[in-house]
Amino acid sequence: MSDAAQAIFLSWSPPPWLTLSVALTAIVYLRGWLEIGKTRPQQFDLLRLASFYSGLAVLWLAIASPMDGFADVLLSAHMIEHLLLMSVVPPLLLYGLPVVPLLRGLPVVLRRNLIGPLLRLTFLRRFLHWLTRPVVAWFAMNISFLAWHIPSAYNFALEHENWHAVEHICFLGTSILFWWCIIRPWPSEAKRLNWGILLYLVSADVVNTILSAFLSFCDRPVYSFYLTHPNPFQVEPLEDQVLGAVIMWVLGSLAFLLPAVILALHLVRGDRSNRA
Template structure:
């Protein structure tokens, strides 16, 4: 669906107490098909199932509807995809060692996709085009899985450390940009936040804080994990 009068994929902005589950047949079919393919591919099936279940919950639960009304909820939905579902799914995939060049590429791709979809024009596009909505969520999730899988399976701990620090820094920068912007940036939420007791600017600031703190913390933790791997691989004589 496209056009200025298009209804967003998750429906019109709900009022308090008036949200609903998203049982779109195409979405349910894709989720079921992806689950079947991932299950047949092997790997750690319990972790894969946990990651896929969280992905499905984030997209079909009332979060989808609430994200039409509130930018902060859309950010929270994305964080569930990128920081919880993606690493679980990455650990559930068959292990494959990632070279430093691949890890650097995945971190760069993730950063570009994250910034692109949280800039005003591309973000607004997802409210008038179902294709843009699908592209946003598919690209954010896929790039996050690629990054997490590479960072946790990196052939060199220093590459994982650098990718974690760089990703924490760029997510923190995006969160700070959204938090300290002097005016609201996202036209789709110009009127939809008021029934929820937030001005558009307050809603944007809350979303920025969510991106800044949990997002930056998760990838900083990944960097610390990589650092512990690097220290653990050092000869005993270098640790003292």
């Protein structure tokens, strides 16, 4: 292990509030999963539990482990962190069908006196339905993605830890909305998939590709933070930028295009069965 990597590991300590939040979420989900599993054992099997817990583990790994220290000094590591938050964590969490287990796992007093009355508010229900409309979710994720990669915003987030946390919340929250429209976890209203879902995924990949290509082929470092702060790994900022862009381009595109291919095959089979 290099001295720089060793220094990052030695200076790392688990953030208490985030670690506690992840642990409490895991406990609440497990409590609700066990409860609802009594009546819906096939729907809430071990695979759902493993998926949700994997999502929490990857979330913690991305922003609470020593990886976050590497992301502070290497753009390429920062891009991996963003990919995990936007393309790995949300599908894993949503496949765990988290809505009902998280509600059922809360203390009864909290459900009856706070959560229940809130969820019965008409304006809140309408707002949540609006947020999960595909057009809204698509624009929310892609605008957040592009806005935080504007050089001034990107540099500002790295310079200010609290705003860096806001950036992560934006990426995670809007990406959950984006993937919600594809997975639609129960008890969300199931909608029959159509060919528009491919446009939804491919157009998001186009946005990712445009930004990745710009960073790849730009002949200068875009983010001044990496010029004004020492790099303990002695990596040239432009080389690091190209590596980060390639990671975002290749892995980010796979995150959109693989589901698109799978869904296209599913739709083709459906069309054939309808014609038979």
